[in-house]
Amino acid sequence: MVCHRDKHIRSLQAQNYRQLRKECLKKKQLFVDVTFPPTNSSLFLDQDRTSEIVWKRPEEIIKDPKLFVEGASPNDVTQGILGNCWFVSACSALTHNEELIKKVIPDARAQEWSDENVYCGIFRFCFWRYGSWFEIVIDDLLPTKDGKLLFARSKTPNEFWSALLEKAFAKLYGCYENLVGGQLADALQDVSGGVAETINVKKVLADGPTKDSTIRLFKTLQTAFDHQALIVAAIAAKSKEDIEKSLSCGLVKGHAYAVTAVRYIELDAKSRSFFNFFSSDARQMMIRLQNPWGEREWNGPWSDGSPEWEQVTPAQKAELGITVDEDGEFWMPWEEFVKYFTDISVCQLFNTGWFGFSKEFNEYIFFDEWTTNGVKLGDPKDRSGGCQNFAATFCFNPQYQINIASSASDVMIALSQKEVYNENLKQREPFVTIGIHVMKVELNRHHRIHQAINPVGTSDYASARSVYLHLTNLDAGRYIIMPTTYAPREQAEFMLRIYSKEDIETKLLKKDMPKSIFLITCHKVLAVSRLKIIEATFTTPRDTDIYCYIKADHDKARTSTIRASYTAKWDEMFIFYRYNLQQEYHLEIWEDHTLKDKPIGKCFISAAIDNDTRTVSLDIESTTTTSKESIGKLTLEISSFDDPMYL
Structure with missing residues (x-):
């Protein structure tokens, strides 16, 4: 099969935002994107499908349109009739990372409707794919019906960054219809370039949601969130009929929620003494979520207006932004969250020097x-x-x-x-x-x-x-x-x-084995051996740092240095390619000293090529005395095979 991925990306990259904007200014025309036109071909996989959708620019929908109104927040991204909560939730999570917002929506100030900029109907966004960020250019013609946006929109009527970002995302995926039912991890990667992992809650808590296991998962998520990870949670639907089915607790199956906070909430902080200040019983593990629909919230314990909030001081409520509005954002106690939610997609942003931060x-x-x-x-x-x-x-x-x-x-x-x-x-x-x-x-x-x-x-x-x-x-x-x-x-x-x-x-x-050695004649690799140095035992205590040095024809190796008394345990393996079928292995025990290492014992073994594995125990002959007395035993496992590519 011919790979059309590069062709698809090249077609998106072929448009130059600055050049296209310059042409619009010269012609005094608003930009219309011919590569993603305001027609059914950009909406549906079947472009012959009929629809009553009308494409309108923001200024035709409302007066005084803006890209941003007072910055980006989760409420700026509300899902429309398109089944793309996976993308909308990722965008909600994105609003908590200001640096990433700047990456995805570059030079937003220059794209804003303002007296400083000449409006041309052209916008640009950046997405990450396969190791690199690339730019997508769109016009601002958006799908509407009865004069209202059909798809993603902000709760602030004249704010359009989320609707325009969704259009750019639809162009990346080929059409709006392709955004129905995607993968959470993919959307998170597209807007961050991070490393996405999906955590199966039941698998993590396989032995049952014990206190230790739930706390461990909570702290994992809390740490990730504090390090700017984008997090989205979902309740898996077991059948098509279950998708977007509401539960009695207010949550929705087959639906994705952006995680907007993971933290402990202090209970009754006013009356707590110094001695119980650090007690885990006096605080509650909590998670805050955003429903991309902008409505339908959790109605169980700690929901908006529930009596549990009486345990929290007014000052802390204000700091947490507690409201009783039906805005889609709500707090849940952690123990209830792990009871209902099945999957958590976490997109880690490993700090490798991006965005000017110090490298971690x-x-x-x-x-x-x-x-x-x-x-x-x-x-x-x-x-x-x-x-x-x-x-x-x-x-x-x-x-x-x-x-x-x-x-x-x-x-x-x-x-x-x-x-x-x-x-x-x-x-x-x-x-x-x-x-x-x-x-x-x-x-x-x-x-x-x-x-x-x-x-x-x-x-x-x-x-x-x-x-x-x-x-x-x-x-x-x-x-x-x-x-x-x-x-x-x-x-x-x-x-x-x-x-x-x-x-x-x-x-x-890249290579399967060493190449032949040319000395006087050509020496080919004839066999392969693996030595596993298991342990050395001594007749008297050493109380020193030692290592084992191995020599075999044209090769040599050494174990790590460890502290030894009567016994030194390594369990370290080495591989040797053999040019001589009668190869001997010389093994030496050395003391590791700051100025000069000192040999204390030696032994050797001739490894027959028997296509098998065997364990041997060798006498360690002293090298510090003239007599060949044994100072201990060296135990090793040796495997030798006549096929150089066997191991």
Whole structure:
């Protein structure tokens, strides 16, 4: 299939806002976007469909139109008759991040209706796709019926930024009809460029909503919100009939709500003493949500005007903005929220120096693809191996190595696939199912792995634009990240983003094994061995820092340094490619000193190529005395195979 994604994006980028505006000024004409015209083709997938919709400019709808009236707020984005709460909720969440608003609506002051600007009927917006921000130009002709906006609008009648942003979004997706029933995570990414994750509430609270688990989820969401994450929550509908069905509590199934606050609310703060000030029983976990309809609010405990609010001082109510208006925004106690809501989409904005803030995270980005490379299944050049259910081909996927220097590290990984549009550029082809698999590998591995080992994390697999994996408390060492499709032989382009607070080494692994060595003659790789240094036990206590040094023909490696007494435990693996079938491994135990390290013992093993794995215990011969006395035992596991691409 020919990829029409780039053609679709290029067609959007072809319009130059400044040039088009200049032409409008010269001709003294208002802009009409011929690439997204005010006709049925921009409304429906079937452009022959009849409708009574009339396209009008804001000044034809109301006097004194404005892009913004007193800035952006959640009430500026109210859903119309279009079933696009996923987008409207994302825009409501967007209003809490002023820097992002400036990114999505660039140079808003110059686009405003004002005496300073000559009105030309042209506007521009920016969206993020597949690693970059790009601009979309639109005219301001909006769909109306009986003189009123049909789709997104502000509760302030003369404010139009949300309606115009929705039109630009419809142009991005091909037409307004394509905005019906989209994915929350996609909309959040489109307006932020962040890393989207969908949290399944029942899965997180799988063992039951215990106090600890609910508090942990609350604090996770609170931290994300405080770090400017965009958050949208939804109640999944189990059937089409359930979509937008109202519950007795006032909530709506199959509907998305923007999260506009996550915080503790102090109860009866006036009468509380110093000693109970920090008591969790004297405060309530609360979440505030915005219904994009601008109405239909939660009517249970802590709803607008409920008696629970009597526990809160008037000053705090004023600070929280408590009202009894039917504006779609409402507070809920956290324990009720997790009872009803099933999915939470969180779009993290990892601070990598965007928007002029000080850098907090390191970001590493790779663009690649799953491809058969035109070869048969099983060929080493195949890069479309499928998930770990397909063990024979799994390791054919692209592989990315990361090195983590210190333990207890966190790494966040986002995998996004490139969208493919059909020939008319109005509909996207179905996504392939994708996921992320991470495993810990040998400390000295420089080549692709051929047998999966030591899994440390696997994301959910989803037929979605993006999947996300957060790895916590990783040990120091070397890891391989493997982005995969679910089934082998599926082809798609992808972007892999890796985030870490620490500076980690990252690279794409391309080669399957070392190349031949040319000395006097050519030495080819004949076999491969893996050594796992398990532990050293000593006859007398060492009370010192030690490490194990390994030498094998043209290669060498060493373990990490650890504190040893009677025992030193490593459990660290190393891989060696063998040019000599009679290869010996020399192992030395060294004391780590500030000025000069000191060897204290040695042993060696000749690893037969037996295509098997075995555990051996070797005597450690002293190197500090003239006699060859044993100072302890070194236990290791060794695997040797005559296929250099087996491990």
